[in-house]
Amino acid sequence: MTGTTLTPAVGAPLSRIEGREKVTGEARYAYEQPIEGVAYAVAVTSTVATGEITRIDASRALALRGVLAVISHENAPRLAEVGDGELMLFQSPKVAYRGQIVAGVVAESLQTAQEAAAAVALDYDAAPHDVELRPGHPRFYKPEKVNPSFPTDVAHGDLDAGLAAADVVVDATYTTQPIHNNPMEPHASLALWEDGGLTLYDAIQGTWRAHNDIAELFELDPERVRVISHHVGGGFGSKGTPRPQAVLAAIAARIVERPVKIALTRRQLFSMVGYRTPTIQRMRLGAARDGRLRAIGHDAFEQTSTIREFAEQTTIATRHMYAAPDRLTTHRLVALDVPTPSWMRAPGECPGMFALESAMDELAVACEIDPIELRIANEPAEDPEKGIPFSSRSLVACLREGAERFGWTGRDPTPGARRDGRWLVGTGVAASTYPTYRSPSQATARIDADGGFTVQIAAADIGTGARTALTQIAADALGVDAERVRMEIGDSRFGQAALAGGSMGTASWGSAVVKACKALLDQGEGEVIADTAKEVKALSKLSRHAFGAQFVEVRVDTASGEVRLPRVLGVFGVGRVINPKTARSQFIGGMTMGISMALHEESVMDREFGDYLNHDLAQYHVPVSADIQEIDAAWVEEHDDELNPMGSKGIGEIGIVGTAAAVANAVFHATGTRVRDLPIRLDRLVS
């Protein structure tokens, strides 16, 4: 147990623990559990944007052979009010948006359930709707806080005075479109009631939180609810908390007294499981001629639904990125007749940094300063918002290292000056940041009869590599080879744990795993349960963030406006990297999603009928293999003892932050056209 010649597992490029299961098809996701006698549920969704259901005729559906039930507000059980209107299925005849679940059908087979769902007839009393986020909307309001609990507005000094005193001012408005998470696995749930308790196999990023939420909704003792997610086919935030299909499965299984499963259709993912809000962002930067910032203003306008407030924290990164005496960041929201927006990879930082880092590029052009040097000149000595030190901050190192690797030196800043046949060529850079969080978690460590160790924690591996990273962390804490550790995750029975969100998974779970493993070594036998509530509470007051920089080369076809990316590089300062193989994948995946945001993704709202029009993967574009050329990730040495026992920062989200701005900045450098409205469509480059 105390081998001395062991190579540490942390830092080694271990292949994914569950790799074999995933490449052989053995890995079972929520919908695929082999449960005897399972019935199939299909959701019926509203065809009006707002109003009330006046009549439901289920007779044709119920007459079909094999149909077990049609569920609606007329016959569904009452649920406890939990403050999330998206989960209050069948509690009233009201419709809040087009695509909301209004009925559910349960049948012996999927084919019959689908047929029956189409046979349910609904009449509505439709009301006028408003589904469009637009500048100057009369119903903009100031939310009490922004997601999850940041102040809505933060002011330092006097922004107007700072702008008036500046030599150079950038005042520009940027917009981003609604974009949908679209994990490859559609949201799915399988519900099973036994002895008044509920077991839910769910496509979820956090089983512990989900089991509490579901228990509250169904007024059950949380002990009687078990949520399991051994494998999750991506989430990117949209599977953070239970979604309507989990509630439908649980209600249906109770009504038909059989296990019931449901998988949403791809189309349904465009309404009821969240998306990134569209934003309208006004950026105001005031600087001295030498580029030193005097004033930073960032105002974000965004949407929410009428049944749940989700206030994206769009300007929070602007609060700590750069120093300036006069600063103001604000958020305003309007509640529209739309599905509720929600978390999508780096909510807040991602759209906000598109605006800030585009504006910084505009400022660099206006001041005739290299954009890297501009950022370095405005590097703050401490967190400008909170007035406290950073635990570590490697932005400058990332910019310098990236410049070296990318070959930035000697770049001619003149826009539209490099042509290669039909193609205009340019390069761009942007900074990136993401907070380093940690949340209380509980882990169990046990010595097994065969000399191995079992570690259990209600972590979720949604593709992040959590199972593998935690195995490495446990191996080092126990002083054994990784092969001797059995890491069991994805089950609410394992106790309280952070969800896979906010890039805090590994930090939160890893802390608990280390504590449990060390305590087990001290105890020398049996089993130990450890939790980290005290350590998390006792964290010193420091500003903890990861930083990075993305570098992009673009080629823009002057005939078609097509944008190609022959080279993309991200360099990050993220503390200690647990597993370089899976970490690289996370960074590249994040940057790929950022490229996608820059060039492809856009959910188009139908003003007339209140629905996202391009609600499938033929019309909603995400990158395919041919869209992604050379893309690489690197990281700088960063040692930070003020984080967690591993010294690690979260890496799931920082890759996407900054990437869209780097692309847009490169497009400006290539073409001289500043695109402030994402995505950078062909028509925005061909005029």
Next chain:
Amino acid sequence: MAEIALRINGEEHRLEIDVRTTLLDLLRENLGLTGAKKGCDHGQCGACTVLLDGRRANACLALAVAHDGAEIVTVEGLAAGDDLHPLQAAFVEHDAFQCGYCTPGQLCSAAGMLAEAEAEGVTLDAAEIRERMSGNLCRCGAYPNIVAAIADVAS
């Protein structure tokens, strides 16, 4: 209902099925072969890709009843017993997946593509692999690793 015969991963099956059943639902719901995934059910994502009579096909777009007598290979049929198919081993080694949900489709598609390229006498460089693998979406963004894994096996 209709009766059909299929040879799946080398095994004969005689099946009585609802004529509305897609090949994908037949595999997943009737036979418990859940390796082929349902990502969109519209032939737009490729997660359900299987080899149908030796060619890669979207199982969600194939009505099972229309393929009586067909030979099907799913991801479960790629490995030879405990020995992974070279593509499977390369995917693990190159970290060519994250969540794993598109992976069975990527693997079957890659296997089909290698056969196509061989039949056509095409050399598979990175650009050619990217083009030929563009029917299989990966939302986690593992494309560079997928291309590297396939290139490893192709060479």
